[in-house]
Amino acid sequence: MIEFKLPSLGSDMDRGKLLEWKVKPGDSVKRGQVVAVVDTSKAAVDVEIWQVGTVFEQLVPIGETVPVGAVLATLLEPGETPEQAASKRKAPAARPAPKPAPAIAVAAPPAVAAPSAAPLAQRRPVSPAARRHASELNVDIDKVTGTGPHGAVTTEDVDKAAAQSAPAPSDRYAEMRKAIAAAMSRSKREIPHYYLSETIPMRRALEWLTQENAKHPVTERILVGALQLKAVALALGKSPELNGFWRDGAFQPATAVHIGVAVSIRQGGLIAPAIHDVDKKSLVDLMRALSDLVTRARAGSLRSSEMSDPTITVTNLGEQGVEAVLGVIYPPQVALVGFGRLETRPWAEGGELRAEPLVTASLSADHRASDGHRGARFLAELRERLQHPEEL
């Protein structure tokens, strides 16, 4: 029997509320298929499955909030019968999910748990019915005043709380702020950042891009941002210690280059979902992926794999007019590359002073995983890659 669990949706998201099942018992599923939609603090996420099987039981009802790692459904492996699965299910290792009140605190990684554990530790008794009711009414059960025995929260208490709390469209924003706060606090608490920056001449890249774009209709136009992403991905080939994760006291290099692209949300907030295998994509494909990702991120519709597996993050704040970005690493990643404003500035080369389009690229890196020397080599390689746009 296969247990389909709520996957990690990034280090700042430790729970999700089930919004929709895309499959029903008896349906067969294939790798990469979207089987459920889960609401997180940042977006409604399409949760994909990475195994082949037949849906057997759905264990979480719509509207319930569950921690990352909770079993959402069980599936039959190819060839397995429902009877075999049912007998296995009675085995001692009982799954935690069907409990009406999955403790949300359990799934939080230790560092993130620290700030949020305090209020949960002293949680009062809550009846399963009240918890379900609170979930239906979108009421935060931890903020409900209990009037039952020993301060227990009853369904009436939930009703009262629901009546008092005005509908708040800004809830998502508040939740997103909290999630960003948790991840960034963890980053600054745990990661010894070092910062490097490098000015990159962009004349060749821009001239090449202008020529290319003139050949194509607007629907196939490539932005300089796509060029920068591809150059980062290729430059990482020589600096594998910047691409991966710091986990359990050691660096784990990633086997692919999945770049988290920091996308600002128009209503406020930030999300950095991944474009997969950037180093292997053509610029046209990469541009298409970037455009699609930005659109879906802003519409609040992303896939679980995009949320969970970026191996490095790239942020571009140049359009807001800043010269350079010294960013905060998104744990458990170990590096973040920033691009500032693209602008014409004085530039000396070969003893001559000229006006050249320049961009400042920066690297924030985890000193536990790499040293400044490697970081410097990465930025030098990035600069070099951007001098040969036709090879990107």
Add this chain to the structure above:
Amino acid sequence: MNETEIKARVLEIIKSIAPELEEAELRADRPLRDQIDLDSMDWLNVLVALHEKLKVDIPEADYGKLVTLDDLVAYLRERLAPHTA
């Protein structure tokens, strides 16, 4: 399509990308992208939408002429005008 119609279509497209846009606050004679915080991806999406809805393909070389909403409307009017030649 007259100027008013073009302007309405353009605003409709911009609103689909920047839904928070307050038309009354938009100055048609001031730089458009600064007023409503359109980044290059948003701007490209505006151009793609113009391409799809009005069948006008705006070359990159013309971006410099399209600073304000007035500029954009005038440019589109010119491009959409039936050619008499």
